[in-house]
Amino acid sequence: MAKNKNAISPTRAEDYPQWYQQVVRAADLAENSDVRGCMVIKPWGYAIWELMQADLDRRFKETGHKNAYFPLFIPKSYLEKEAEHVEGFAKECAVVTHHRLEDDGEGGLKPAGELEEPLVVRPTSETIIGASFAKWVESYRDLPLLINQWANVVRWELRTRLFLRTAEFLWQEGHTAHATEAEAIEETQKMHGVYADFAESVMAMPVVKGAKPEHERFPGALDTLSIESMMQDKKALQAGTSHFLGQNFAKAQDISFVGQDEKQHHAWTTSWGVSTRLVGGLIMTHSDDDGLVLPPKLAPAHVVIMPITFKADDPDAVIAYCEKLATDLKATTYDGQPVRVELDARDLRGGEKTWGWVKKGVPIRLEIGPRDMNDDSVFMARRDQSPKDKQGVKRADFLANVADTLQDIQDTLLERAKTFRKENSRVINAKDKFENYFKGDKGGFALAHWNGDVEIAKKIQQDHAVTIRCIPQDGAIDDLLGGPNEPGKCIFTGEPSERRVVWAKSY
């Protein structure tokens, strides 16, 4: 690696989409498979997803949800039950029509055993889980029913990008049923809050909490809440959604119960999900022109130890010093868990080894040679600082402070992302300024008034590829506005508007 050159080429400024692909590749996170639109998640990428899963799963359980598992296949007739829902998913789904392969007479195989009813590989599970809920719910005593599923889903996307949009992806989908509208709305909001807190405190990714405008809701939902984050190309990423489904699905599938009033009622349902797309958001929020940058809470390794033995009189002594350090580190905790340590004693050139871990985003790198050992020290670099900023630290001090150092990196990344978002958000009060803001490749979050007319929003999308990311909750964009979100006038019509909404280009 030559000096004064970055590890990733092209840089963000040169070609952002290509930079993203190269970061994913250099960190060995995932790759495209030969199967159209499907990715292979490689061990380093999957380990990040496992850390996300563990944290989210704990939050779901703490809020009273239980995991279960439902069929991969959805009968065509199930999908047909809810009109908007089928409209939303029928155009891009994998359809199973046969149940075996047989000799095609030309040395190959052809599909055989046609099914009476085609099956769709789940694009989401409202209908198949609803069918179970209909059986499980009889009385108000069976409610609320709070279920989560970790699963793979398939949506036949035309244009795919690793993690951000793939035909198959991994996700969790929460599905709940309640006796009252108020309880279902409360659940929708609660899980929206869980996602937002996870994004900020674990992913170090600031998000705007808000509601989707009507035409951007989940097919069949009465309300869709989302968390929206800003990537480093200033585009928005929808990172998680929580849907209030009203009684639409309950009526379509007859999820009903005998209430305390001894009368029959339809339940009120919700669903909510986040996916491996979060890994894409994580990459694009923090990474730099040297590759992946991981917030410590989601780093498969917090610390990598690299013994430098080529000049050592006694290489084994250096290795032993490093092994002892790894053991001591693993006995300390960060964020309630043992510090995760990688000892890399591979026989590689030092530069190659170091840059490999830079590109993988490990928060703390230690290079340890005979001098460090003799000085009872470590030579430390932080991934949130320049690769050239390295410092000698006494071993005991490093061990005593490692948890604080990791938390400092976590905090620094969140602060940086917040600053970037603030710098790239603008209050806009006129249509021409709005159009100019988004001209060409420009633009970030535009905070502008809108009268609520869906047709106007659709027109803006068509003309400028800019969408309303969300109608922010109270307080959600106060830091971007520098004050409360007050009523005003729609910049397109001059009509009254209750609050500013967030406009942006998006993934």
Place this chain on the structure above:
Amino acid sequence: MAKNKNAISPTRAEDYPQWYQQVVRAADLAENSDVRGCMVIKPWGYAIWELMQADLDRRFKETGHKNAYFPLFIPKSYLEKEAEHVEGFAKECAVVTHHRLEDDGEGGLKPAGELEEPLVVRPTSETIIGASFAKWVESYRDLPLLINQWANVVRWELRTRLFLRTAEFLWQEGHTAHATEAEAIEETQKMHGVYADFAESVMAMPVVKGAKPEHERFPGALDTLSIESMMQDKKALQAGTSHFLGQNFAKAQDISFVGQDEKQHHAWTTSWGVSTRLVGGLIMTHSDDDGLVLPPKLAPAHVVIMPITFKADDPDAVIAYCEKLATDLKATTYDGQPVRVELDARDLRGGEKTWGWVKKGVPIRLEIGPRDMNDDSVFMARRDQSPKDKQGVKRADFLANVADTLQDIQDTLLERAKTFRKENSRVINAKDKFENYFKGDKGGFALAHWNGDVEIAKKIQQDHAVTIRCIPQDGAIDDLLGGPNEPGKCIFTGEPSERRVVWAKSY
């Protein structure tokens, strides 16, 4: 619940298959879905699977494996590459042929957008993972490659039974590539050992370790090792398999590397897996005529606390006493983890509540009324003992001993299962005795000599529905034989036989 009657009807003796269905239902573990052959795993059943996953995942990581994720879909052409493999799976697979649904002109939907090449929903992933391995492996330095995947798979089974045989099931599949034959064989054996140890020490399910006879191997494997357990109807259950694939898949997919000799070599590969079938094995190993019995290591709740308040002057005081107990219990550990506690204060009749937890298999039940509270005691029942065997225990003693009590239940279940297996295994030295042993519904494990002729094994299977479960490893059935497995003569041909093999009816 009337006295002297069992909670499950029919009993094991009356109708074993029906008893199994009723145990699954009474414990609320799983149910059939409307999708042919696919099950819904309900929260209590899924929690057992999660505990299995956590323990196995730790073992896989400790043995150097990393998790990753590969596509759900396998192009038809991939399957066709390995001849035996496609032969083994083509007859029962879900085939995706279209990528959308469109209006059929009659108010419904029909498949549209036909794919150029049909995709098979993975029945197992040797071919799709092999395609990645071919890209990842270039040099001997890239080996060994040790990967595991947690995933769903689909095999279009005609006759299904919850957990034991379903069209879709959840599993893990390990896939590894090695530079030498010896390393690959060592890996195959190592993971076989991991499965056996997990089965015995966590599931409390004794297993026989051995190799499958040639005609029962995984399609494409050179050797298949399995663990075989005995269910309470004396049938065998194949609970896990580890395959040595030789170079068959590596050659079909060109997984090759430049060795230290600077020449090109094909890798040696293995694969190994266990599935939600283990939950079926767990149920059938321990459960009794009152329902599910769970070994503590796999119990979603170790202890259930049931406050009995109907006669209490101060019901709140009883509840508070129970809550304090739950808190104290959760602060103690069993098997390195906090004790898992369920406090059941639902407003239900005591009998209904108690029997509900009996049927769910919770290891320790505590009923606590005002008298117990005033006596600073708990009223305890163990699931491995009769529902009527309850005893008062001082609260402090209960807390101090709870981990030991749980381990005692764990050990008792393993010992019971071992005794049952021993009582239902028989050394057989003559063909007529063999036939008589398996006549009608009878038989267990027959330990008999066989000359290795596959045709004989197939004939026995045809005539008696009895198969060779495995050719036991050294020492694997010494406890059943009461001594070492010595050479002898095949009971069907009189020809020499190296060792006795295990014959049984099976799932």
